[in-house]
Amino acid sequence: MRTLAEWLSYQERTHPREIELGLDRVRAVWEAMGAPRPAPIVITVGGTNGKGSTVAFIEGMLRAADYRVGCYTSPHLLRYNERVRIEGEDASDEALVASFERIETARGAIPQTYFEFGTLAAIDLMSRAGLDVAVIEVGLGGRLDAVNIIDADVAVITTIDLDHQDWLGGDRDSIGREKAGIARAGRPAIVGEHRPPAGLMDALGGIGADVVASGSAFWATDVPGAGDWRWSHSDGTVFDLPRPRLDAPVQIDNAASAIAALHALGPRVDVSADAIRRALAGVRVPGRLQRIAEHPLTLVDVGHNPQAARALAAWLDSTPRRGKLRAVYGALADKDVGGVIEALVDRVDHWYLAGLERDTPRGLPSAALAATLAAVRPTADGQSFEDVTSAWQAARAEAGDDDVLLLFGSFFVAAAALSHRT
Structure with a gap:
């Protein structure tokens, strides 16, 4: 038996590279584990910035509406356990160790990176938790990131800017095409970027995703004199909302994308305006101002x-x-x-x-x-x-x-x- 610290040290040594994009290895191990789905509904969140906050808003809104929710985010700040959160609680050492043991048995001789081990553990633990919704943050890029073995019901792409150019390309168009890869044909793809690059929109069109874009399908606007804001949708839905407890103007954009993701699920989830308001007032994310x-x-x-x-x-x-x-x-x-x-x-x-x-x-x-x-x-x-x-x-x-x-x-x-x- 290994402790969690020993497992993590082992994972850092078992693959020669810290980052090795591609889905073949991780998919093979996932299938050997029975191809578990983390929850009946899966929302995947990618983008350059704002991913963690958007995940937290989606989680908070769903939990305020009494849904059982699990989240996978990375990297962690203080404890590895932060990466897997089920019903608001970080995964225990014991749960993670048990999952790593299952992954080790399933993988045989197939090498896995540190991130791939963690992604499989998150999927495994969430699939065993009887969740209603799983919210999964992309680690790097999208198309070839390990989380993309799961077909999301809704994909959210928060922003597109220059980062990880060695892996994703040297311009916003190239990066946008990579991040578009988390979308699926005929399923909603929420675009929170105000001025999305053509590469992102072209790639989403090529996939056949149902694009729901900020500024054309939904809007976040100030309410004059009230200090609050309004979320509205092209279908006529309107919510008057308080400003998020999370500081910085960009958090309204992240909250707007989160609402759009839940709205896109239609009758599959019922999240009231009151639940949204309570989440905006309560959600905090460490390390964001x-x-x-x-x-x-x-x-x-x-x-x-x-x-x-x-x-x-x-x-x-x-x-x-x-x-x-x-x-x-x-x-x-x-x-x-x-x-x-x-x-x-x-x-x-x-x-x-x-x-x-x-x-x-x-x-x-x-x-x-x-x-x-x-x-x-x-x-x-x-x-x-x-x-x-x-x-x-x-x-x-x-x-x-x-x-x-x-x-x-x-x-x-x-x-x-x-x-x-x-």
Whole structure:
């Protein structure tokens, strides 16, 4: 018998590559396990940004309407167990270990990546839980991501922007085509992107999906003077709603896509306006502009690509502050660090650049971040640190009560902040 930690260590060694896209291996093992379906209704959520929040909104709305729901998301922040959530509770060590044992028996000599093991475990555990709906987040891309072995009843594509270009292509059209692969012929595909690339829309048309796009099939609009917003659909459905508890303007777009996904299921689910309102007021997602201290205000965000950085900039512009913005930033080597810095450099008063090479082989050292910062803005005020903890300590030591501390970038930054907050 292995502990969960031992299983995860084993999975990291059993395949020579951390990422190996393709469905043949994982499908073969899934079929050897009996090809379980995680729930009678499956919603798959892909996109560049907003996936985790959209999953949380769908889950919250369904649970508020008394449906039994399971979710699969990645990566995790503090514990691997966070990746599989059934009826609002993280999977236990024991449940995950038992599932990994079943997968190991079924796979024989077929190699599986760390992510493929996790995807199969999520499907296995959800299929045994008597769920009504499973909500599954795509890990990377869509067409060749392991979760795509499941035919979703509804596919949601939140946004399309540049990220993971080495795997998905170097432009929005190429990335959009890859992400369109989670859709199925004759089934709804929700497009939350306001200006979707032609590659995405062409690919969805080629698949034969029933495209339900923001701005043409459904809308999220402000209600003048009320501070609230309205969701409306081309079929005449209208909901007047409170703003989500999750901060940042982009969360309304994520909530709108979640509502559109449930609406697309028609009579298969009955989620009232009241259930939607309760979910909007209650849903929280760790690491999404999460407040972890008030004096000074300290925020943690997993925004790690230019689109996410632009959303952060928009939130900062809409949120008054009296003091300085001090940013603790760490990144992985495959990210567009220059694009992230460019989006925020006019808002940040002082940068605390944290090396992540101790956390992961993919982590950038602080010297690389400093070089990019200097290239983008030679006059920028910044310091380099070996890790997130030391960068955060320096930021706190220099911050006044009116300042804002923003710890952002990689999930490794968010994990360090949430595990060491005081």
